[in-house]
Amino acid sequence: MELCTQLSYQGSLRPSKGVFFYEEADGTMKPLPIxxxxxxxxxxxxxxxxxxxxxxxxxxxxxxxxxxxxxxxxxYVPPTVDKIVCRFSLRVEANSLSPFVCNSQSVVEVLRGLAAAYQRAGGYEVLARRYCKNLLLGQWLWRNQRNMGLSITVATSVGNEYRIDNVLHLDWHEPGRMTPKKY
Structure with missing residues (x-):
């Protein structure tokens, strides 16, 4: 097989911009001022x-x-605010199954075979778990994750909603378990 001279893949994760809101005493959500x-x-x-x-x-x-x-x-969060909400969307696309651009059909076939073998071996399931774990850990919050009561809610496109309370107090590194940390 001769190597190709053009090869590219599209990313599989497409996040939107995140918008931060705070909740007023009457329940109204207002965007944080920049x-x-x-x-x-x-x-x-x-x-x-x-x-x-x-x-x-x-x-x-x-x-x-x-x-x-x-x-x-x-x-800056107004001092009387108890709750901040960050909203964004995340599209997950199966763009790793085949190259986006490749100028060699034989390379395309080999790469498709590699993706199929990865799928059969459960690789995409492991990858999905890692993506979910990083979302639920709040790694995307950067320094904003430094607080006492971080809760993360994920709403799916099919209407399911998952809420994890006290995210920072869970032991996320124990295989197959999410248990409260012992202090």
């Missing part, structure tokens, strides 16, 4: 003034005085 500001950061890289060889660049002093403008976005 704060935008600009700062002048410092130019503090060695390479601003020196060549890779270590010799100084031919610069005027004012050349090093220019700032580094940075635009920042941040979001």
């Amino acid at each position: 704060d935008q500001d600009a700062i002048v950061g410092q130019k503090c890289s060695y390479s601003e003034a020196y060549q890779p060889s270590g010799s100084p660049k031919n610069l005027q002093p004012q050349d090093l005085a220019f700032g580094n403008p940075v635009r920042r976005e941040s979001c």
Whole structure:
């Protein structure tokens, strides 16, 4: 078999943008406000003034005085808020079954056979469990997962809803079990 010169796959996970809401006392959901500001950061890289060889660049002093403008976005939760909700959608597509682009039919057939063997061996089920575990662990929340009572609800396209309360207090690494951690 001769190797192809063009090969690409499309990603199988298609997340939408996430939107954060907070709940007011009357149950109304409002989007968290985004704060935008600009700062002048410092130019503090060695390479601003020196060549890779270590010799100084031919610069005027004012050349090093220019700032580094940075635009920042941040979001702060109002202090009276007890509940934050993040909503997004996630489409899962079977794009690994066959290449999106390939200029060799023999390579396409080999890759389809590999995907079929992976499916027969239960690989896609293991992969699906890993995807679900990472969703339910809240890894996508980054630093926002640092709180006391994290609950994650997953609503499926067929109307099923799954809610996991106190996500951070579960032992997710025990094979086949999700049990409360002992402190």
